[in-house]
Amino acid sequence: MGELNVxxxxxxxxxxxxxxxxxxxxxxxxxxxxxxxxxxETLRENSDEILVENxxxxxxxxxxxxxxxxxxxxCKRVMLNQVKIDQMAQNCESVxxxxxxxxxTVKATRLDNGLDLHCVSCPIGVIMVIFESRPDVxxxxxxxxxKSGNAVILKGGKEAQNSNRVLAGLIRxxxxxxxxxxxxxxxxxxxxxxxxxxxxxxxxxxxIIPRGSNELVRHIQENARxxxxxxxxxxxxxxxxxxxxxxxxxxVALDAKLDYPAVCNALETLLVHHKYPDSWxxxxxxxxxxxxxxxxxxxxxxKRLESYPDLNLSAAADIDWETEYVDLIxxxxxVKSAEEAVEHISQFGSKHTExxxxxxxxxxEWFMNTVDAAGVFWxxxxxxxxxxxxxxxxxxxxxxxxxxxxxxxxxxxxxIYKYKLYGNGHVAxxxxxxxxxxxxxxxxx
Amino acid sequence: MGELNVxxxxxxxxxxxxxxxxxxxxxxxxxxxxxxxxxxETLRENSDEILVENxxxxxxxxxxxxxxxxxxxxCKRVMLNQVKIDQMAQNCESVxxxxxxxxxTVKATRLDNGLDLHCVSCPIGVIMVIFESRPDVxxxxxxxxxKSGNAVILKGGKEAQNSNRVLAGLIRxxxxxxxxxxxxxxxxxxxxxxxxxxxxxxxxxxxIIPRGSNELVRHIQENARxxxxxxxxxxxxxxxxxxxxxxxxxxVALDAKLDYPAVCNALETLLVHHKYPDSWxxxxxxxxxxxxxxxxxxxxxxKRLESYPDLNLSAAADIDWETEYVDLIxxxxxVKSAEEAVEHISQFGSKHTExxxxxxxxxxEWFMNTVDAAGVFWxxxxxxxxxxxxxxxxxxxxxxxxxxxxxxxxxxxxxIYKYKLYGNGHVAxxxxxxxxxxxxxxxxx
Numbered sequence: 100m101g102e103l104n105v106x107x108x109x110x111x112x113x114x115x116x117x118x119x120x121x122x123x124x125x126x127x128x129x130x131x132x133x134x135x136x137x138x139x140e141t142l143r144e145n146s147d148e149i150l151v152e153n154x155x156x157x158x159x160x161x162x163x164x165x166x167x168x169x170x171x172x173x174c175k176r177v178m179l180n181q182v183k184i185d186q187m188a189q190n191c192e193s194v195x196x197x198x199x200x201x202x203x204t205v206k207a208t209r210l211d212n213g214l215d216l217h218c219v220s221c222p223i224g225v226i227m228v229i230f231e232s233r234p235d236v237x238x239x240x241x242x243x244x245x246k247s248g249n250a251v252i253l254k255g256g257k258e259a260q261n262s263n264r265v266l267a268g269l270i271r272x273x274x275x276x277x278x279x280x281x282x283x284x285x286x287x288x289x290x291x292x293x294x295x296x297x298x299x300x301x302x303x304x305x306x307i308i309p310r311g312s313n314e315l316v317r318h319i320q321e322n323a324r325x326x327x328x329x330x331x332x333x334x335x336x337x338x339x340x341x342x343x344x345x346x347x348x349x350x351v352a353l354d355a356k357l358d359y360p361a362v363c364n365a366l367e368t369l370l371v372h373h374k375y376p377d378s379w380x381x382x383x384x385x386x387x388x389x390x391x392x393x394x395x396x397x398x399x400x401x402k403r404l405e406s407y408p409d410l411n412l413s414a415a416a417d418i419d420w421e422t423e424y425v426d427l428i429x430x431x432x433x434v435k436s437a438e439e440a441v442e443h444i445s446q447f448g449s450k451h452t453e454x455x456x457x458x459x460x461x462x463x464e465w466f467m468n469t470v471d472a473a474g475v476f477w478x479x480x481x482x483x484x485x486x487x488x489x490x491x492x493x494x495x496x497x498x499x500x501x502x503x504x505x506x507x508x509x510x511x512x513x514x515i516y517k518y519k520l521y522g523n524g525h526v527a528x529x530x531x532x533x534x535x536x537x538x539x540x541x542x543x544x
Numbered sequence: 545m546g547e548l549n550v551x552x553x554x555x556x557x558x559x560x561x562x563x564x565x566x567x568x569x570x571x572x573x574x575x576x577x578x579x580x581x582x583x584x585e586t587l588r589e590n591s592d593e594i595l596v597e598n599x600x601x602x603x604x605x606x607x608x609x610x611x612x613x614x615x616x617x618x619c620k621r622v623m624l625n626q627v628k629i630d631q632m633a634q635n636c637e638s639v640x641x642x643x644x645x646x647x648x649t650v651k652a653t654r655l656d657n658g659l660d661l662h663c664v665s666c667p668i669g670v671i672m673v674i675f676e677s678r679p680d681v682x683x684x685x686x687x688x689x690x691k692s693g694n695a696v697i698l699k700g701g702k703e704a705q706n707s708n709r710v711l712a713g714l715i716r717x718x719x720x721x722x723x724x725x726x727x728x729x730x731x732x733x734x735x736x737x738x739x740x741x742x743x744x745x746x747x748x749x750x751x752i753i754p755r756g757s758n759e760l761v762r763h764i765q766e767n768a769r770x771x772x773x774x775x776x777x778x779x780x781x782x783x784x785x786x787x788x789x790x791x792x793x794x795x796v797a798l799d800a801k802l803d804y805p806a807v808c809n810a811l812e813t814l815l816v817h818h819k820y821p822d823s824w825x826x827x828x829x830x831x832x833x834x835x836x837x838x839x840x841x842x843x844x845x846x847k848r849l850e851s852y853p854d855l856n857l858s859a860a861a862d863i864d865w866e867t868e869y870v871d872l873i874x875x876x877x878x879v880k881s882a883e884e885a886v887e888h889i890s891q892f893g894s895k896h897t898e899x900x901x902x903x904x905x906x907x908x909e910w911f912m913n914t915v916d917a918a919g920v921f922w923x924x925x926x927x928x929x930x931x932x933x934x935x936x937x938x939x940x941x942x943x944x945x946x947x948x949x950x951x952x953x954x955x956x957x958x959x960i961y962k963y964k965l966y967g968n969g970h971v972a973x974x975x976x977x978x979x980x981x982x983x984x985x986x987x988x989x
Contacts, residue, residue, distance in 0.1 A: 121890060124913045208935050214924065216934055223946050224916060305946040326771055326947045347969030354971030445566060467964045468569045471669060479659065479967025488972065489661055489963070490653050490984035501668050501750040502771045503948040506963050518951050519912045522924025524792030526799030527933065539935035
């Protein structure tokens, strides 16, 4: 038999992952946790090997940096050291300490005497995760997949190819030793061609999670046959209502923009009610400007701030409202009403996180109900939209989709449920008009 | 301005539905229920008009039946009468009586003093439902969409075009009178071209639910940009283990095949352990044969039943294992072990419903955990896989997907959740190393 082509070998990988996922359906929490602890140990014991492989990646990354093919921050993300290896090991131990999301009886119903229906959480099956730069994601995602009982196909960035390979190898070695989880529960693929083939496969992969650039996410969303969990743009708004508290609006707006401008939950457009005091707005924008933020405003905002010549205001173009700057740029729009703010968000928002600053609790509830986003915040910075801050224990991805899982997704996003029916020879033909009735009684758990 | 083309007018429909969905985000349960009761009354009051329009469809349907373009059962499904109209009205009242799936706080966490995170169930947004023949689905789906707070775009079968139109019109009239839900919460489209355009739209439609033939479902799954909830084939298996009880195996197998062969939860392939008594198997198959079932067997099964000349056994071809007969045909395969049964199901099953008959509870648990299907049954007929039988109150669709909702999907499948964060000017920059810690305390609901 000759060499397999890319398509055939990806089909084979999916089959291997699927077989592994079936074998994983019966392992219990203690077995999973033991493997996670073994993995932590394996990582610590093999630090030298990991660092040797990472050094190869760093040599290439540094050359790419010199040639301007890689940014400084991307280059930095590739780098591992003893501290980071220890963090990866600790991450495995933390995941072991989390509750098992699978095997929980969500609901149980007695359909009839001796006929009990249990809705039980279970792994999704085979998950594909695509990510960039950071090799520690190999360990993080493998740990989460293992804990939730899913097999995972990983594709990392080529900048970290050697590091990814050694880490995936150590994980597979740990699994092979486990006697309970097959090593094919973790499969690493390395090229874009392989991903292209995998994304096209109609069955076998149950969920795709792209973590990375907007372009990557959009490409996957447009081409995938399996459901996709992730987010493209993060265009978050803060709306300052006319009755907003002075300090709260200042604090929330500044934190949302400045705490970490390069991420998806940072503020991009500030919406301001036309009766919100001009002097307060000027104060906020001056502080933004002092922190290096470029200000792009609508004509109405320009006009109301005419008497503040210290403010350096450029005119916002139409494209500004639909741009995720992830940078020290802020667009500002004056609106006539909360309704107009919501309409703007509905048109330009990315369903990520949207905040209102107001002292009116009814208005806040109305805003939070009406705005269609994963996070709707009242008098709080959009920057809180994060799995760690939410207390989820682990963050798999942030989703701006509308089904399955939304916002920061924890381990719960990696499970679904199945219906187990326990009978005693029961048949459907016994029920109906003139025959037996169903009981449909909740069984207390 | 000239006429809109199909693509433009579908974009407009999606915009109208989306605007309606935003307006629906703030209506409460009592408002929804009032509209459902009003709708029931409207349907009863307008029975004559409904029957007149339905008669037009029936005239065409009967001609199509004569020309062989429509089956008798499809033709029958188009027909409405006073009883059916009354059932539609009652259906609205039943949906009003169901608990509201939206607005429930699923989980609440205190992140810090004065900073509370609530995970709250909410409508998905805009849903498109595609169905065939039965015009009463217009009312059924509209009622479920309304109760869950979603706007819905409906496409029915062209056989029931006039009936669908009058029903959708009455629903929209009821909404228009309501002052709380815009009439565009229910939009009816009528042609395949319109569906083709809608399916291609990348944003605006949040979920597509195809209910109908395998071809329809597969076409939608392959072309849709939005998530799809539904099922194609229903290839269900019953596995008789060597220790299965005689009566239970007979009852379960016969009911699974014969109770209603034309539906997706009917038995298609019987898997039998090689040590399961041949005489019992012969008895089951004779009863199947007496009920008009054609029997297609693997060579091993043929051999073990040689001494039962009354059995009319044809040889199963490879294609039989992957065929949903939805007819009086059964394929039978002898397996060496429960593992082989599970492997067969893994290869040919459609993730719908799979049953094992055994007296061994450990084996049953292993089977139910390992088999990847929405329903995994022990000593019970596959025919129980149904929203009504499960006690869900309403069935939106049966899903064989692996994310969001699985198996018979009730109202819960039409909601997702959003995170509401209640703060008091809180900013993310206050937390972290050397600063404040999060509390992450569960708030009791």
